[in-house]
Amino acid sequence: MSKGHKIAAAVDLKTANEPRPPGSSRRERKASETRVRLFRCALKLFAERGFQNVTVEDITEAADVGKGTFFNYFDTKDHVLGVMVEIQLGKVAHAAELAAEGKKTIHYVLHKLALALAEEPGRSPGLARAVISSFLASESVRAIIGRNMCEGQKTIAAVVAVGQQRGEIEPLLDSVKVALQLQQCKMGTVLLWSLHEKPALRALIEDSFQQFWKSIAVAGKK
Amino acid sequence: MSKGHKIAAAVDLKTANEPRPPGSSRRERKASETRVRLFRCALKLFAERGFQNVTVEDITEAADVGKGTFFNYFDTKDHVLGVMVEIQLGKVAHAAELAAEGKKTIHYVLHKLALALAEEPGRSPGLARAVISSFLASESVRAIIGRNMCEGQKTIAAVVAVGQQRGEIEPLLDSVKVALQLQQCKMGTVLLWSLHEKPALRALIEDSFQQFWKSIAVAGKK
Numbered sequence: 001m002s003k004g005h006k007i008a009a010a011v012d013l014k015t016a017n018e019p020r021p022p023g024s025s026r027r028e029r030k031a032s033e034t035r036v037r038l039f040r041c042a043l044k045l046f047a048e049r050g051f052q053n054v055t056v057e058d059i060t061e062a063a064d065v066g067k068g069t070f071f072n073y074f075d076t077k078d079h080v081l082g083v084m085v086e087i088q089l090g091k092v093a094h095a096a097e098l099a100a101e102g103k104k105t106i107h108y109v110l111h112k113l114a115l116a117l118a119e120e121p122g123r124s125p126g127l128a129r130a131v132i133s134s135f136l137a138s139e140s141v142r143a144i145i146g147r148n149m150c151e152g153q154k155t156i157a158a159v160v161a162v163g164q165q166r167g168e169i170e171p172l173l174d175s176v177k178v179a180l181q182l183q184q185c186k187m188g189t190v191l192l193w194s195l196h197e198k199p200a201l202r203a204l205i206e207d208s209f210q211q212f213w214k215s216i217a218v219a220g221k222k
Numbered sequence: 223m224s225k226g227h228k229i230a231a232a233v234d235l236k237t238a239n240e241p242r243p244p245g246s247s248r249r250e251r252k253a254s255e256t257r258v259r260l261f262r263c264a265l266k267l268f269a270e271r272g273f274q275n276v277t278v279e280d281i282t283e284a285a286d287v288g289k290g291t292f293f294n295y296f297d298t299k300d301h302v303l304g305v306m307v308e309i310q311l312g313k314v315a316h317a318a319e320l321a322a323e324g325k326k327t328i329h330y331v332l333h334k335l336a337l338a339l340a341e342e343p344g345r346s347p348g349l350a351r352a353v354i355s356s357f358l359a360s361e362s363v364r365a366i367i368g369r370n371m372c373e374g375q376k377t378i379a380a381v382v383a384v385g386q387q388r389g390e391i392e393p394l395l396d397s398v399k400v401a402l403q404l405q406q407c408k409m410g411t412v413l414l415w416s417l418h419e420k421p422a423l424r425a426l427i428e429d430s431f432q433q434f435w436k437s438i439a440v441a442g443k444k
Contacts, residue, residue: 188410
């Protein structure tokens with residue numbers, strides 16, 4: 001199973017549920033490109049005008065495709081944000097693979113994950129605000145996000161458990177709670193940054209991760 | 223200077239900038255009651271319909287006062303949320319007083335503060351979502367919130383510094399960064415709770431505060 005298929009299978013997107021005809025890799029690739037183009041154009045518009053003020057027509061116009069094309073890829077405007085979640089879940093899955101390989105410390109794996117997760121919403125404060133707003137505004141977006149944050153939490157908990165087995169993370173901690181706290185820590189950092197717009201998000205994530213690590217590490221483990 | 227005056231002086235609200243005629247305490251009290259009633263009614267409506275979908279008229283109707291009355295207390299609908307910030311800053315100021323008194327440990331003071339700060343937005347997930355959305359949506363609200371979060375951060379940093387002087391908190395930590403991380407941690411917890419709606423916010427804040435404390439405490443200090 002390719003990585004792309006694994007990621008697609010984890011999310012609630014129209015294309016993910018459709019059977020793919022055999023030997024259609026070129027068509028598939030083109031479809032995937034169109035989908036990503038629609039996603040990028042949509043994000044840009046959400047950041048500029050706010051999620052609520054962008055129509056499907058605005059998105060298809062910006063992406064230079066017919067309006068009908070949009071609905072080949074997404075059930076609703078809300079589902080566009082599912083792609084963001086796909087990208088984020090892909091990063092979490094990659095962290096789990098790294099942890100399983102055993103070549104890197106769990107400190108390295110989680111640190112890299114924290115920085116990677118902030119990349120997508122951190123492209124601009126306006127975008128981060130638009131994305132968080134849309135999570136808050138729509139029940140159907142919330143349902144998608146909620147399911148996928150839970151999925152992400154479970155995978156991160158598994159990474160934490162590996163860290164406990166290897167003697168890096170305090171063995172008595174509840175790995176599921178630790179995973180939730182990592183998510184909370186990251187979301188809070190992105191939220192406050194998107195309000196203040198300063199300083200650089202990367203430095204803030206760096207600080208808050210190191211502080212977080214101190215609270216879970218076995219004494220003396222970096 | 224009464225506590226009420228101190229709180230009002232710290233925020234950007236119309237009434238806070240107006241000189242108060244001498245001997246008008248009854249009138250003042252009534253004005254303050256009307257202001258709080260408008261605030262409570264507004265919050266209820268924001269939680270039900272979302273900040274963007276509530277008009278000043280909706281608020282004055284719910285509070286059973288004339289539309290003009292609203293503008294005696296608030297410049298715009300955005301400024302209603304200044305009252306929320308007032309309440310939150312009042313809690314931070316109270317924590318600073320407790321710390322200065324020296325009768326309680328700084329662990330006690332910050333723990334109590336973390337729980338108290340989550341009370342206001344934590345009345346319902348819908349309310350928390352409406353409040354965070356309004357922070358994100360409007361530039362003027364963001365300016366008010368930004369100023370006051372910075373104010374709160376400075377005051378919390380002073381409490382952390384007291385904890386460092388007393389040997390409770392690691393002396394090498396940057397107290398301003400620690401204060402920001404406490405705010406991030408709390409905001410992230412409220413945000414994720416408002417999306418998931420489960421379990422109880424108090425238990426989540428409790429967990430995340432204890433984890434946070436472990437990352438700043440001198441080893442062995444509870």
